[in-house]
Amino acid sequence: MSERVRRYRIGGVASRTGLSEHVIRAWERRYGVPTPQRSEGKYRLYTEDDVRLLQRLRELTEDGVPISEAVDVATGRGAEVAQPKPVRAAARDGAQLHEWREAILTAARSLDQRAAEDVLDQALSALPPLVVYEGLMVPVLRHVGDEWGSGRLGVAEEHLVSQAVRTRLVRLLHAASPNGRRHVVCACFPEDQHEIGLLGAALRFRAAGFRVTYLGARTPAAELTRVLRELRPDIVALSCVQDPGARATGEVLREIARHMPRGTRLVVGGRGAEHHPRAVKGVGILVNDGERWADALA
Numbered sequence: 001m002s003e004r005v006r007r008y009r010i011g012g013v014a015s016r017t018g019l020s021e022h023v024i025r026a027w028e029r030r031y032g033v034p035t036p037q038r039s040e041g042k043y044r045l046y047t048e049d050d051v052r053l054l055q056r057l058r059e060l061t062e063d064g065v066p067i068s069e070a071v072d073v074a075t076g077r078g079a080e081v082a083q084p085k086p087v088r089a090a091a092r093d094g095a096q097l098h099e100w101r102e103a104i105l106t107a108a109r110s111l112d113q114r115a116a117e118d119v120l121d122q123a124l125s126a127l128p129p130l131v132v133y134e135g136l137m138v139p140v141l142r143h144v145g146d147e148w149g150s151g152r153l154g155v156a157e158e159h160l161v162s163q164a165v166r167t168r169l170v171r172l173l174h175a176a177s178p179n180g181r182r183h184v185v186c187a188c189f190p191e192d193q194h195e196i197g198l199l200g201a202a203l204r205f206r207a208a209g210f211r212v213t214y215l216g217a218r219t220p221a222a223e224l225t226r227v228l229r230e231l232r233p234d235i236v237a238l239s240c241v242q243d244p245g246a247r248a249t250g251e252v253l254r255e256i257a258r259h260m261p262r263g264t265r266l267v268v269g270g271r272g273a274e275h276h277p278r279a280v281k282g283v284g285i286l287v288n289d290g291e292r293w294a295d296a297l298a
Helices: 010-017 022-033 048-062 067-075 087-092 096-107 113-126 129-149 153-173 197-207 221-231 247-257 292-298
Strands: 182-188 209-218 236-240 265-270
Touching: 010 022, 010 048, 010 087, 022 048, 022 067, 022 087, 022 113, 048 067, 096 113, 096 129, 096 153, 096 247, 113 153, 129 153, 129 197, 153 197, 182 197, 182 221, 197 209, 197 236, 197 265, 209 221, 236 247
Parallel strands: 182 209, 182 236, 236 265
Antiparallel strands: none
């Protein structure tokens, strides 16, 4: 008698593979993989082979291989890709990314949040999360912010796009495996409520194999230091978008650095922090370009 094959619901598969449920369904719908069975209640049921296939697809797409090619490689329908394109190169070569950016801006001007969300979901089903973040989300948010600043768009349009982006970044983090050899705690400055950049940083850490504890906006310094003493992470990542001034920036960073556990490193990013590099120097790393990110993730 053959051993019964164990099967998993989509939520469990998402947790094990680090892919969102939406991406798994989109790949199945568009590329025919994987091919889960259905329970009597019409729920998708996946095997260990399906999980391994999805893990391989994730590895390939995070290396910059387009999902259409990754499916051929992972299923044996095409030759193995010897030298996949780097993630940043894949983000830059995008006529498709440009088209998606324009579609989201059009949706924002029409106050059509569903259309903006559909474009983001389409992008996330086709490209690695970091490519979508750097090549689509960040440019769109920057453009929307510029148009809001010039009066061509209102607060509602800016919030509409920001909320659609934030929701997806949170979903990507929640879909990631909770395990990781290294651990990072991510938080905003005490009075800073702009967290999309911090979510992007958390996504970078997750892609580099970190376990992420995400505290988010307006985290008091005293609470953050309490968490650091309890969890003793490898890195604490701070976002400072709103400039609190040189004095306040220095005071917050010094308080956190004073109470950090031995071995924990401080990484700081955001436009506000970039105004005060001297305050960061000596207590942590200021990340504002690719080279500095390499230092932070090393």
